[in-house]
Amino acid sequence: xxxxxxxxxxxxxxxxxxxxxxxxxxxxxxxxxxxxxxxxxxxxxxxxxxxxxxxxxxxxxxxxxxxxxxxxxxxxxxxxxxxxxxxxxxxxxxxxxxxxxxxxxxxxxxxxxxxxxxxxxxxxxxxxxxxxxxxxxxxxxxxxxxxxxxxxxxxxxxxxxxxxxxxxxxxxxxxxxxxxxxxxxxxxxxxxxxxxxxxxxxxxxxxxxxxxxxxxxxxxxxxxxxxxxxxxxxxxxxxxxxxxxxxxxxxxxxxxxxxxxxxxxxxxxxxxxxxxxxx
Amino acid sequence: xxxxxxxxxxxxxxxxxxxxxxxxxxxxxxxxxxxxxxxxxxxxxxxxxxxxxxxxxxxxxxxxxxxxxxxxxxxxxxxxxxxxxxxxxxxxxxxxxxxxxxxxxxxxxxxxxxxxxxxxxxxxxxxxxxxxxxxxxxxxxxxxxxxxxxxxxxxxxxxxxxxxxxxxxxxxxxxxxxxxxxxxxxxxxxxxxxxxxxxxxxxxxxxxxxxxxxxxxxxxxxxxxxxxxxxxxxxxxxxxxxxxxxxxxxxxxxxxxxxxxxxxxxxxxxxxxxxxxxxxxxxxxxxxxxxxxxxxxxxxxxxxxxxxxxxxxxxxxxxxxxxxxxxxxxxxxxxxxxxxxxxxxxxxxxxxxxxxxxxxxxxxxxxxxxxxxxxxxxxxxxxxxxxxxxxxxxxxxxxxxxxxxxxxxxxxxxxxxxxxxxxxx
Amino acid sequence: xxxxxxxxxxxxxxxxxxxxxxxxxxxxxxxxxxxxxxxxxxxxxxxxxxxxxxxxxxxxxxxxxxxxxxxxxxxxxxxxxxxxxxxxxxxxxxxxxxxxxxxxxxxxxxxxxxxxxxxxxxxxxxxxxxxxxxxxxxxxxxxxxxxxxxxxxxxxxxxxxxxxxxxxxxxxxxxxxxxxxxxxxxxxxxxxxxxxxxxxxxxxxxxxxxxxxxxxxxxxxxxxxxxxxxxxxxxxxxxxxxxxxxxxxxxxxxxxxxxxxxxxxxxxxxxxxxxxxxxxxxxxxxxxxxxxx
Numbered sequence: 001x002x003x004x005x006x007x008x009x010x011x012x013x014x015x016x017x018x019x020x021x022x023x024x025x026x027x028x029x030x031x032x033x034x035x036x037x038x039x040x041x042x043x044x045x046x047x048x049x050x051x052x053x054x055x056x057x058x059x060x061x062x063x064x065x066x067x068x069x070x071x072x073x074x075x076x077x078x079x080x081x082x083x084x085x086x087x088x089x090x091x092x093x094x095x096x097x098x099x100x101x102x103x104x105x106x107x108x109x110x111x112x113x114x115x116x117x118x119x120x121x122x123x124x125x126x127x128x129x130x131x132x133x134x135x136x137x138x139x140x141x142x143x144x145x146x147x148x149x150x151x152x153x154x155x156x157x158x159x160x161x162x163x164x165x166x167x168x169x170x171x172x173x174x175x176x177x178x179x180x181x182x183x184x185x186x187x188x189x190x191x192x193x194x195x196x197x198x199x200x201x202x203x204x205x206x207x208x209x210x211x212x213x214x215x216x217x218x219x220x221x222x223x224x225x226x227x228x229x230x231x232x233x234x235x236x237x238x239x240x241x242x243x244x245x246x247x248x249x250x251x252x253x254x255x256x257x258x259x260x261x262x263x264x265x266x267x268x269x270x271x272x273x274x275x276x277x278x279x
Numbered sequence: 280x281x282x283x284x285x286x287x288x289x290x291x292x293x294x295x296x297x298x299x300x301x302x303x304x305x306x307x308x309x310x311x312x313x314x315x316x317x318x319x320x321x322x323x324x325x326x327x328x329x330x331x332x333x334x335x336x337x338x339x340x341x342x343x344x345x346x347x348x349x350x351x352x353x354x355x356x357x358x359x360x361x362x363x364x365x366x367x368x369x370x371x372x373x374x375x376x377x378x379x380x381x382x383x384x385x386x387x388x389x390x391x392x393x394x395x396x397x398x399x400x401x402x403x404x405x406x407x408x409x410x411x412x413x414x415x416x417x418x419x420x421x422x423x424x425x426x427x428x429x430x431x432x433x434x435x436x437x438x439x440x441x442x443x444x445x446x447x448x449x450x451x452x453x454x455x456x457x458x459x460x461x462x463x464x465x466x467x468x469x470x471x472x473x474x475x476x477x478x479x480x481x482x483x484x485x486x487x488x489x490x491x492x493x494x495x496x497x498x499x500x501x502x503x504x505x506x507x508x509x510x511x512x513x514x515x516x517x518x519x520x521x522x523x524x525x526x527x528x529x530x531x532x533x534x535x536x537x538x539x540x541x542x543x544x545x546x547x548x549x550x551x552x553x554x555x556x557x558x559x560x561x562x563x564x565x566x567x568x569x570x571x572x573x574x575x576x577x578x579x580x581x582x583x584x585x586x587x588x589x590x591x592x593x594x595x596x597x598x599x600x601x602x603x604x605x606x607x608x609x610x611x612x613x614x615x616x617x618x619x620x621x622x623x624x625x626x627x628x629x630x631x632x633x634x635x636x637x638x639x640x641x642x643x644x645x646x647x648x649x650x651x652x653x654x655x656x657x658x659x660x661x662x663x664x665x666x667x668x669x670x671x672x673x674x675x676x677x678x679x680x681x682x683x684x685x686x687x688x689x690x691x692x693x694x695x696x697x698x699x700x701x702x703x704x
Numbered sequence: 705x706x707x708x709x710x711x712x713x714x715x716x717x718x719x720x721x722x723x724x725x726x727x728x729x730x731x732x733x734x735x736x737x738x739x740x741x742x743x744x745x746x747x748x749x750x751x752x753x754x755x756x757x758x759x760x761x762x763x764x765x766x767x768x769x770x771x772x773x774x775x776x777x778x779x780x781x782x783x784x785x786x787x788x789x790x791x792x793x794x795x796x797x798x799x800x801x802x803x804x805x806x807x808x809x810x811x812x813x814x815x816x817x818x819x820x821x822x823x824x825x826x827x828x829x830x831x832x833x834x835x836x837x838x839x840x841x842x843x844x845x846x847x848x849x850x851x852x853x854x855x856x857x858x859x860x861x862x863x864x865x866x867x868x869x870x871x872x873x874x875x876x877x878x879x880x881x882x883x884x885x886x887x888x889x890x891x892x893x894x895x896x897x898x899x900x901x902x903x904x905x906x907x908x909x910x911x912x913x914x915x916x917x918x919x920x921x922x923x924x925x926x927x928x929x930x931x932x933x934x935x936x937x938x939x940x941x942x943x944x945x946x947x948x949x950x951x952x953x954x955x956x957x958x959x960x961x962x963x964x965x966x967x968x969x970x971x972x973x974x975x976x977x978x979x980x981x982x983x984x985x986x987x988x989x990x991x992x993x994x995x996x997x
Binding site: 012013015016019020022023024025026027029030033042088089092093095096097100101102103105108111112113114115116117118119121122123125126127130145146148149150151154156157158161162164165181185193195196198199202203206210212228231232235246247250254257258261262265 | 711712713714715717718720721723724725727728729731732733735736739746793796797799802803805807808809810811812813814815816817818819820821822823825826829836868872875876878879880882883910913914916917920921924928930951954955958959964967968971974975978979982995
Binding site for chain 2: 038039040041042043044063064065124125128129132137216217220221222229232233234235236237238239240241242243245
């Protein structure tokens with residue numbers, strides 16, 4: 001397995017590099033657009049700006065009433081809390097429906113999947129009214145609390161599928177040793193599922209970071225805005241917009257997600273080591 | 280950071296303060312205001328809010344702002360939650376929806392007291408009326424206008440779009456421009472066959488109207504076939520963008536053919552000139568829409584480009600009305616707001632800011648002054664469903680453009696769809 | 705007694721979910737179901753309408769037909785293409801080649817961009833008549849149409865957008881591949897099984913839970929797809945309803961024309977349809993998805 005022929009490896013790299021270009025193009029384009037004056041962004045087709053103009057970055061960073069860095073902090077707080085909440089609550093739930101036997105298990109799982117199917121556009125209003133009653137509007141509560149309550153069935157389902165793939169003998173042996181379900185969950189299932197948990201963490205972070213609709217509806221003061229709302233602050237399709245500043249900040253906005261991704265994808269790699277050893 | 284800034288001193292204390300301690304009380308009145316727009320508008324609007332708070336220490340104003348598209352989604356959500364801001368920016372296309380559903384407060388009771396409309400003409404007050412009551416106060420006068428690339432016309436010595444040129448004449452000039460420029464992917468003007476405002480002007484110039492006072496569509500299938508046929512002929516003679524290019528235009532400034540360098544004329548609103556110029560390299564100018572038969576009035580009319588309304592759910596109506604008044608009638612506030620939302624409706628404000636206007640502002644101001652005696656009266660208010668008819672316009676025009684429907688059938692099809700939309704409301 | 709407690713022990717793990725489900729999710733869901741039987745314009749109180757919304761949807765509304773057709777085509781094209789792509793790339797990336805981390809990040813980039821306004825502008829630039837794609841096609845002598853704004857091709861550009869953002873299923877496939885026990889492969893290699901045999905006999909069967917997950921989730925997502933059409937068509941679903949996704953139509957009705965009751969009815973019919981498809985997937989899964997037992 002180790003010594004693959006060189007030609008084959010070259011071929012893989014050629015394919016992957018070609019594909020990477022297609023993947024990279026939008027980022028290059030965004031970056032290029034952030035260096036162009038507003039009057040050039042839409043009219044010119046060229047990637048290279050005619051006049052290099054870095055001012056979009058300062059306009060973007062300090063241009064709104066609130067410094068853009070503030071939005072980064074807000075987004076970061078929401079995203080990190082969401083990751084913690086989602087990984088904890090969804091792994092608990094997934095453990096229950098995938099490894100434990102209890103009456104009503106199938107019903108619970110069906111209900112979870114059911115919530116995945118309802119378009120949010122129609123639950124938005126009732127949910128808004130509910131959160132208004134809780135006095136949660138214009139706070140981060142509507143965005144974070146549901147994450148701690150396993151409200152996103154996507155992640156339950158994801159972890160369920162991974163947990164079901166783990167060998168059954170592990171639990172059986174542990175039960176023989178007198179382990180409680182909680183210990184099995186904490187000492188056996190979680191450590192063995194690092195790739196899956198890492199995946200869930202990455203997705204939660206990115207989905208939350210990119211989420212626009214939730215913040216749009218719930219965060220009204222600019223002081224509480226997330227980066228995605230902040231980006232829109234530069235644009236008004238009916239009037240004056242600063243597209244350059246928007247692109248500049250959009251490029252910056254990618255940095256934390258990319259960093260988070262690069263950091264957490266290590267758990268994907270570590271995951272094999274663990275699984276390999278245990279078996 | 281998750282502070283809920285609606286402190287316990289919010290609404291209740293404010294109302295108490297008003298009832299018990301009339302003058303400067305310690306309690307603060309917290310006014311929420313909400314408008315759409317981007318940075319420049321936010322800066323100006325917030326500055327005025329600060330000035331107001333300085334003069335009225337008992338008032339605190341919280342500004343909320345979003346871009347046009349997102350604005351309405353949030354407003355609808357807040358309306359459903361009975362949680363609208365006190366002072367809300369309104370658009371002519373939405374005010375009827377919100378006022379008739381009792382989401383807005385009639386302002387007639389405040390006029391002459393908290394709300395000073397002394398400098399307003401009757402017409403600009405009427406622009407904010409729904410079914411006889413004032414629901415919105417104009418933040419700026421506005422009208423439809425051609426925004427065009429002046430340099431492109433001048434370069435080839437083609438007559439600039441000017442009043443009173445006929446619709447056919449505009450077609451001729453733009454066809455000449457297309458030929459003269461001789462660039463692949465470049466045409467004289469945008470295709471406005473799907474534009475509701477353009478249709479309205481055109482209909483009024485042939486003695487019809489878009490909607491009757493009874494809320495029915497004001498034209499018939501023959502009119503509509505003529506309209507779609509006119510644009511079909513524009514396409515064949517090369518005056519306007521072909522359908523697959525026009526379809527890239529989402530009626531936004533950034534997707535307009537003028538901005539993307541595909542055409543020289545856009546059908547827009549006069550207050551959008553600045554927004555267009557910011558995204559365009561060559562020098563832009565504005566002109567009136569084409570005219571009807573010689574000697575007749577233009578189909579255009581002056582309308583409020585934007586309004587301020589007060590939410591029906593507000594608990595501090597009088598304070599909000601005072602703030603509204605400050606925005607629209609105070610000279611100092613007007614100097615800060617300038618013509619960013621359109622030409623101020625209040626004459627004293629207009630006179631005060633006129634000397635200090637920049638080039639763009641002067642041209643907008645001159646435009647509104649120029650058209651004032653040429654335009655017609657306000658049309659009857661649009662019925663429920665008018666917004667959906669606008670979408671139908673775009674779709675029908677596209678269907679004709681892509682040759683999936685004949686011009687003759689388009690009129691009939693449009694009328695049929697339009698009537699079912701209006702019947703449903 | 706102890707047995708009984710053990711029998712229900714699972715519920716102690718479900719406490720967060722139960723609280724969330726009954727406290728936050730169920731109420732709004734039932735409310736929207738109720739609203740589907742009313743006329744509700746968001747501002748005035750809902751008025752009971754009985755089955756009127758549903759009757760209109762199935763018998764009178766031509767746009768429903770358009771949007772169902774658009775959505776079905778989108779599901780049928782985007783799901784298999786996206787999953788095939790994601791699996792293929794994941795398999796290549798799993799070979800332990802150099803620079804794996806860099807590639808993985810690169811391939812995930814498009815998904816990071818999500819549905820930002822930048823994508824809308826970019827898509828119009830790349831897929832318009834004089835866009836990047838046609839410049840490339842011109843090299844091989846093909847003159848392409850204006851993909852994104854031509855009613856016959858616009859949907860394809862949204863399928864392309866979906867396939868291009870294949871990062872999420874790719875990562876899930878990768879995680880699945882990483883979790884396969886290595887000793888089985890080593891044993892198979894010792895037994896002389898070729899790479900191909902290993903793939904068909906070990907990798908694929910053991911990956912079926914993850915494949916199944918991706919299939920179900922992507923299908924549900926594709927049925928509910930909203931943002932791509934919303935941003936690229938500017939919310940119109942144009943040209944001529946060519947990209948009028950079902951949920952985009954639903955959104956227009958709800959927030960554009962303030963007919964939330966009608967939108968709720970549309971939504972619940974969609975839920976029924978997705979339920980049927982998902983149930984079908986779960987039924988057939990018994991014959992092809994292998995779990996550790």
